[in-house]
Amino acid sequence: MLETAGSIVAGQHAIADLVPRIKRYGDFKHVVIVTQPSIKAMGVIDRIVTELSQAGITSRCLTDVKPEPTVDNIQQAFSSIASEPVDLFIGIGGGSVLDAAKVLSVLMTDPVDVMSLIGIDRISKRGIPTVLIPTTSGTGSEVTPNAIVTIPEQELKVGIISRHLLPMMVIIDPVLTISLPPKITAATGMDAFTHALESYISKKANPISDMFALESIRLISGNLLQAYHHGSDLQARESVLLGSMYGGMALSSAGTAAVHALAYPLGGKFNITHGVANSMLLPHVMNFNMDAIQDRLGHVACAMGLQVGTEGGKGVSEAVNRRIFEWTLEMRIPQNLRAFGVKDDDVLALATAASKVTRLLHNNPKPMNIDDIGAVYHKLLP
Numbered sequence: 001m002l003e004t005a006g007s008i009v010a011g012q013h014a015i016a017d018l019v020p021r022i023k024r025y026g027d028f029k030h031v032v033i034v035t036q037p038s039i040k041a042m043g044v045i046d047r048i049v050t051e052l053s054q055a056g057i058t059s060r061c062l063t064d065v066k067p068e069p070t071v072d073n074i075q076q077a078f079s080s081i082a083s084e085p086v087d088l089f090i091g092i093g094g095g096s097v098l099d100a101a102k103v104l105s106v107l108m109t110d111p112v113d114v115m116s117l118i119g120i121d122r123i124s125k126r127g128i129p130t131v132l133i134p135t136t137s138g139t140g141s142e143v144t145p146n147a148i149v150t151i152p153e154q155e156l157k158v159g160i161i162s163r164h165l166l167p168m169m170v171i172i173d174p175v176l177t178i179s180l181p182p183k184i185t186a187a188t189g190m191d192a193f194t195h196a197l198e199s200y201i202s203k204k205a206n207p208i209s210d211m212f213a214l215e216s217i218r219l220i221s222g223n224l225l226q227a228y229h230h231g232s233d234l235q236a237r238e239s240v241l242l243g244s245m246y247g248g249m250a251l252s253s254a255g256t257a258a259v260h261a262l263a264y265p266l267g268g269k270f271n272i273t274h275g276v277a278n279s280m281l282l283p284h285v286m287n288f289n290m291d292a293i294q295d296r297l298g299h300v301a302c303a304m305g306l307q308v309g310t311e312g313g314k315g316v317s318e319a320v321n322r323r324i325f326e327w328t329l330e331m332r333i334p335q336n337l338r339a340f341g342v343k344d345d346d347v348l349a350l351a352t353a354a355s356k357v358t359r360l361l362h363n364n365p366k367p368m369n370i371d372d373i374g375a376v377y378h379k380l381l382p
């Protein structure tokens with residue numbers, strides 16, 4: 001099964017037609033634009049505000065969504081906008097902004113505590129319509145039924161999962177990703193690659209998710225290093241952004257697995273950004289999974305452009321993992337958790353927290369117990 005966005009517009013400068021496209025969907029009068037200061041500085045928001053105004057639509061900007069937003073951050077953002085009418089949200093930013101916009105839209109129709117929405121299918125009705133416009137090539141949040149929130153008091157990152165979070169419209173415009181600095185290009189691009197790869201080896205993988213996963217792997221493998229080294233290459237940016245959206249489609253259908261389960265405690269306890277945590281964990285979790293996924297990795301290797309044939313086997317699996325590890329080195333993604341303040345003594349608590357992310361661990365192709373999880377964290381504490 002795949003439930004996704006109502007409509008998707010993709011292409012260079014696709015955002016230029018935003019207002020006429022919105023008008024086709026309804027007589028919207030009061031828009032809230034959810035974003036962050038770094039995106040506002042790009043000038044694109046000012047253009048949207050002017051075009052909305054020329055079309056007789058009033059708009060307000062909410063710019064205080066924090067990276068990897070907390071429950072409180074979203075709750076406060078809601079309080080700051082709730083007293084005036086809103087009939088459409090436009091979320092423009094990375095996954096943090098898109099996730100916040102999705103949750104805000106459902107709070108407008110059902111103003112409950114954000115905490116009560118955490119889990120699967122806890123949202124009772126559709127929110128205000130949303131238009132989601134990604135400016136990172138990473139989460140695929142624009143097409144997923146997920147929103148990830150942080151609970152600092154519990155040192156946790158958790159998911160709100162509901163089809164009611166899916167947007168009315170998505171605009172995929174690679175021009176908006178040109179300004180991404182190399183470090184964010186690397187981390188978010190590896191997050192997108194992880195979505196595709198974990199979906200492909202997930203126990204819930206199916207023909208629909210496989211199609212999106214393999215195309216995502218092909219697009220990201222062929223273009224991420226180019227986008228990292230030459231950020232103004234629009235063609236490379238477009239491929240990675242499409243790859244990121246396809247990764248979101250794949251994970252919506254098949255789910256991510258142990259890499260994401262182990263990444264969440266690193267975000268919740270040590271504020272390690274989502275893409276960096278995934279990139280560090282990916283080769284080690286793949287190594288753990290290796291014997292269970294050898295027959296799946298032949299097609300992955302081909303999609304990555306490795307000259308190894310589609311049959312799989314140990315040598316192919318190792319080649320896939322070696323290439324992933326080479327990317328992390330070339331893009332200077334850290335490989336040592338000590339740099340983030342993690343100590344050997346923290347492993348038990350991290351492994352305990354990760355072992356509770358059963359929603360994702362159940363998708364992993366090989367069962368992972370608390371000792372297996374601890375062993376992976378220890379690999380990152382050389």
Ligand SMILES: NC(=O)c1ccc[n+]([C@@H]2O[C@H](COP(=O)([O-])OP(=O)(O)OC[C@H]3O[C@@H](n4cnc5c(N)ncnc54)[C@H](O)[C@@H]3O)[C@@H](O)[C@H]2O)c1
Pocket residue numbers: 036038039067068069093094095096097099135136138139140141144145146147148149157176177178179180181184188191274275
């Ligand atoms: N909903 C989902 O399906 C899903 C999937 C994976 C991850 N997530 C969540 O998404 C969040 C991470 O999102 P992200 O990786 O996109 O990072 P992000 O949204 O936190 O953005 C990272 C940084 O990049 C900046 N930025 C964004 N676009 C920019 C641009 N074009 N130019 C310059 N700077 C820009 C942001 O302001 C921010 O400082 C995490 O909370 C993660 O758990 C959600």
Ligand SMILES: [Fe+2]
Pocket residue numbers: 139191192195260274278
């Ligand atoms: Fe992710």
